């Protein structure tokens with residue numbers, strides 16, 4: 283249950299505003315997130331972190347001297363968009379390049395990767411690190427698939443301390459990689475979190491059981507086990523973590539570790555102290571020297587009842603960086619930091635570029651696309667709860683929310699572009715940027731690619747017809763696969779987009795657009811249903827993937843809905859006397 287909110291959709295925005303106001307001496311709001319409100323050393327590397335909201339103090343509470351230079355903040359449990367990340371990175375940049383650091387989640391990887399490319403193209407040296415400390419989310423052999431959880435703090439802190447002492451971008455990246463390689467976390471949940479406005483928790487556990495290995499968005503764990511007493515719980519967590527010693531550590535006896543006992547939202551500090559009381563002797567018994575311990579909330583899962591234990595296997599350099607002073611709203615260490623406020627005029631807002639004018643034929647098509655977007659928005663909003671329900675079975679349950687935010691933003695941007703004289707290509711590109719920017723998350727990034735590619739292919743001059751639209755859809759499909767790396771059979775929306783594209787190409791050989799689209803839409807619907815038989819091989823639903831067997835992929839279902847609605851609109855627009863292909867497309 284969440285008690286304090288107005289409109290659920292405004293929750294993240296209002297939370298950031300309140301947070302910045304409460305910590306104005308340390309942080310400042312910029313479009314897309316927050317940056318330090320204190321001066322950093324000119325020429326130094328900026329460490330820009332980020333991810334979805336709902337994990338406080340990750341990510342904004344970890345911005346401040348000795349810690350991150352800025353945080354890009356997405357909506358609840360959805361990655362920020364590339365546009366947000368670029369905006370924060372530009373504001374945080376000190377001239378020494380930018381390291382983008384984030385947890386290894388599909389949407390984050392896509393958006394931060396895109397942001398990195400854009401920043402480099404603007405002349406800002408940039409690198410990325412995706413943090414992978416959660417040992418329950420994949421085997422050691424597939425460490426690069428693991429999620430980032432409380433270990434985020436370790437990587438942020440080490441990288442930022444290296445930046446603070448004047449390391450180059452390559453050196454800061456090397457420190458971040460070393461910190462990531464030496465950090466291991468294991469978490470568990472007793473009860474699910476309930477996002478603002480939701481009627482029930484994202485997931486629940488059977489009475490008396492805990493989800494051992496559960497992720498910070500309710501991703502399935504290793505096993506549901508009876509809840510033991512504190513001593514046994516400490517044993518389960520320490521034993522599991524001591525079974526996976528990083529290869530860099532020569533021997534456990536004598537090794538120095540930093541420990542984080544992290545509450546995930548609803549577990550009390552008092553309970554965490556009780557757990558630590560039992561963890562500490564077990565680590566000592568293994569011969570480990572405890573160089574530092576942090577007990578509290580560092581990376582949470584909204585109001586989920588759960589906790590995690592992190593071991594950081596230190597070397598001399600890492601220990602110095604971990605123990606270096608820091609002063610952020612939610613993390614303090616040492617007292618030797620001098621604050622020099624940032625001048626008030628440091629950040630200026632970007633000016634919106636003017637829209638390219640379309641030919642008369644392209645404007646007609648643009649108008650038709652606007653009608654389609656209106657109908658699609660209506661349909662997605664009406665089905666948002668159902669999409670969320672499907673996504674919650676093996677994902678994080680936010681697909682309906684993300685799609686609603688994205689499609690509404692796209693529709694608004696398209697209307698504005700239309701009023702400014704856009705052709706169909708520019709209108710779709712504006713809609714693409716708005717969708718990716720507002721929705722964030724994996725599907726936001728993917729829909730940004732789909733609409734952007736369609737827009738580029740259709741352009742602002744020609745009247746689209748069946749063949750050119752089929753070609754544009756094929757390009758969008760190739761673009762999505764190149765960008766997101768999903769293949770047919772991985773249980774994503776590619777399992778609809780690819781057969782739909784193929785069917786449209788075939789039908790467009792001898793049918794006008796509306797009829798060809800309708801025929802291919804049937805294939806899309808069947809393909810979406812068929813994803814129920816697949817197990818996810820990519821993204822958040824991958825661990826314990828069998829749970830999603832029997833349920834279709836949420837992104838595949840929403841794509842099929844959009845395709846069907848588009849087909850209906852195209853059909854409705856066909857004149858009775860078909861003397862030309864179609865009135866609008």
Ligand SMILES: Nc1ncnc2c1ncn2[C@@H]1O[C@H](COP(=O)(O)OP(=O)(O)O)[C@@H](O)[C@H]1O
Pocket residue numbers: 359360361388389673677678680681684685723724725726728762766767768773774775776820821822835836837838
């Ligand atoms: N690599 C990928 N390529 C294409 N589509 C993907 C990929 N990963 C996930 N998806 C699609 O995104 C959908 C999830 O979107 P959404 O719930 O909005 O994002 P998130 O998982 O970031 O919360 C999935 O159902 C799947 O169809």
Ligand SMILES: O=C(COP(=O)(O)O)[C@@H](O)CO
Pocket residue numbers: 332333334335337358359360361385387388389390391499722723724822
């Ligand atoms: O939810 C988050 C990112 O998830 P995506 O599925 O990648 O959008 C975020 O909370 C963690 O950064």
